[in-house]
Structures are given as structure tokens and as C-alpha cells.
Amino acid sequence: MRIISFGHALPKRSVTNQELTAFLDTTDEWIVEHTGIRSRRILSGKETVSGLGAKAAKMALTRAGLTAKDVDYILCSTTAGEMTFPATSCLIQEKLGATCPSMDLNAGCTGFLYALDMADALLSSGKAKRVLVLCAEQISRLSDWTDRSTCVLFGDAAGAALCEAGDGLKTIRLSAKGNATPLHAWPDGGNSPFLEDRQPAQPLYMNGQEIFKFAVSHSSRDIAAVMADADLTADQVDHFVLHQANLRIIEAARARLKQPTEKFPVNIHDHGNTSSACIPVLLSEMAEDGRLLRGQTLVLSAFGAGLTTGAAVLQY
Amino acid sequence: MSTYETITKLIAETKDMDPADIKAEMTFADLGLDSLDVAELVMNMEDELNVTIEISPALKTVQDVVALVEAQQK
Secondary structure, three states: EEEEEEEEEOOOOOEEEHOOOOOOOOHHHHHHHHOOOEEEHHHHHHHOOOHHHHHHHHHHHHEEEEEEHOOOEEEEEEOOOOOOOOOOHHHHHHHHHHHHHHHHOOOOOHHHHHHHHHHHHHHHHHOOOOOEEEEEEEHHHHOOOOOOOOOHOEEEEEEEEEOOOOOOOOEEEEEEOOOOOOEEEEEOOOOOOOOOOOOOEEEEEEEEEEEHHHHHHHHHHHHHHHHOOOOOHHOOOOOEEEEOHHHHHHHHHHHHHHHOOOOOOOOOHHHOOEEEEEHHHHHHHHHHHHHOOOOEEEEEEEEOOEEEEEEEEEEE | HHHHHHHHHHHHHHHOOOHHOOOOOOOOOOOOOOOHHHHHHHHHHHHEEEEOOOOOOOOOOOHHHHHHHHHHOO
């Protein structure tokens, strides 16, 4: 599998830390120092996450000189989805005017890596010639906007990667270690009269310390493992593109790998954590501004609810 | 190096301070460690001392950490 183009889309509304202080007991300095985040983009007005997804998809298609008719599978990673059903991928497919099979997958913030692995399987088996991988995320809908420790962290965004058969994906490792306790959200439990305890809707909960430990230890271990699989040293990697959860997690992983800051691109400052969209959005921005060049070697690494992790070596 | 010395060395590295300034009765807050500093410190202690440390509200001072690690080393 190889990625032929990237695309991304962000909500219009940027919400600064200062704006959050109007209804949360926090400060701009605290948020910047603890997370590296200065502002995040949040869906507002009549914007929708499927609208963002369609916009990101169109950018990837345009950059590749293709149309929606040229896509024969759409995989959309999404944590919240737009509706319970139909799948967000189908909502996006309709907006694009595509006619191919479309489905969602949910691996939390690791979704892009999981979707790339699925795309690779479809392409290498010959079941598809061109797969559109999308990550369309609206964590603002799951956030508890009264919880200063979590709602400040997240933003909304969509990223796209158009994939074809090829040998760009050198190696990929995924993991899941089922454990809902440290990171979860509940939808409304419905009104079935047959259940004893109907779970009420509950917004996003995260145990920051546990996730930090999980993230740093797994990220550095996964990165070392995929580099060994691909017979690469850290010095041969052009960019380490890590899930943008917290600048301090990226920094802790960087320190453990003993690599310079320049090799760890970030967009968390003005996007926040956009869940599975972080990596494709960042890669799309890097392709746009010239940081990402054909032939470069990338190490991708993400972790998220599940708990899931994923890492890959990709030659662009 | 004793467990206490190893732990004070790791704390000193986390916050770039002199190990001699760290006292057993000092809390994480006294040391200027926030929740993620504590998580990072715990990870470094787990790596270096080969123990498992569960972060809990009961874990407040340097002495609390030393006692927890020593209990596991017995």
C-alpha cells in the first residue's frame, strides 16, 4: 500500500484558551504549560463532521487529480460518529457522490493506523484498487464542557489519505488491550424496559496520569519495534509523526528516542487533540507547506481508547 | 545506591534540581511536580527499579514512594 495524497479540513471556529476561561476555572498559562495547546478548532453553527470529512476527501482527490468515482472503498475512522447510524462514511460518501462500499471503524485515537492496516489488506488482496481512508472526528460532542481537565484538550477535524497498491507501508503493528476504565464515554442507554440498569449518557472521562504512562511507554516501545521490523535506525527517519495528545507526551517519547525536536512535527498548538484525525491532518499540512516530500521515511505512532496502539513505518 | 538515593536522583532529573535539596517529607507539590511529572517520574522509577507503582491519592510524599518501592523489593 502507498499513500498517493492527503487532505484535511478544520472547523471555522477557533476557540482560544482565553475564551475557555470565561466558563472554566483555568488559565491560558496553565493550559499552555501542561499541554502545549493554545487554541483548538470546534464545530459550530451548522457545520457537521461529515461535512468536514467530505471536504478533507475532496482535497485528497483534487491533489491526486481524481474524482469520487475513482474510489472503490471508503473507510472512515470516527470515535463519536455523526449519527449512531448510518455510518459517517456513508454520510460522507453521499456528499462526495461516490458509489463504492463505505464503512466506519472505531479504534479511538489510533483509528488512522487501524484504517491504514485495513486499507492495506483490501489493496493487497486485490479487493480494491483505491481506498479512501478518512478520519472524521468531533470530540467536542463527547467532551464534558464543565471538566477543565479534559475539555481543553480536544478539537474537531477531518483528515484523508488516498491509498493505492504499492510498497509505501513498510511495516505496521497494532495492539488492543481491552480496558474501558481510564478512557471512555457512554451514549444514552435508551428506554428498553428489559434492562435492569440503563446506563445514562456520560461524557468523555480520562485518567490523565494512567493514559500518560500508557502513551509514553507504548509509544516509545512501538516506535522501536517498527523501526527494528523495517531495519531502520532513528537517524534514518525523516519525521516521527505522533498522535497529538499532549506536547509533553510527544516530548517524553522524543527524549527516550534521543532525536531532535525538528523531527517531531506538531499541530497541537492550534488544533488540540483531534483524535484519529491528528496524524492525517498533520501529514496533509506538511504536504501542503513542503515539509513532507516524496520518498521520505515516516514513523507514525498513536494510542487511544480501547486501549489501542498502533505504529507504522511509511515511505511517502 | 539505596532506594531512597535512586528515587531522589530520579526526582532531581525530572525537575532538574539538586538531589540534596530533596527531603523525605516533601510532597510532590512542594517539589513543583504536577500530575504528569508524577506520571513520568513513576515510569522512570518502574524502569530503573523494576517495580510496579500504582499512582493513587495516598501517594503524596517522597517517603510514601520510597516505602511503596521498598515494600515491593522485600
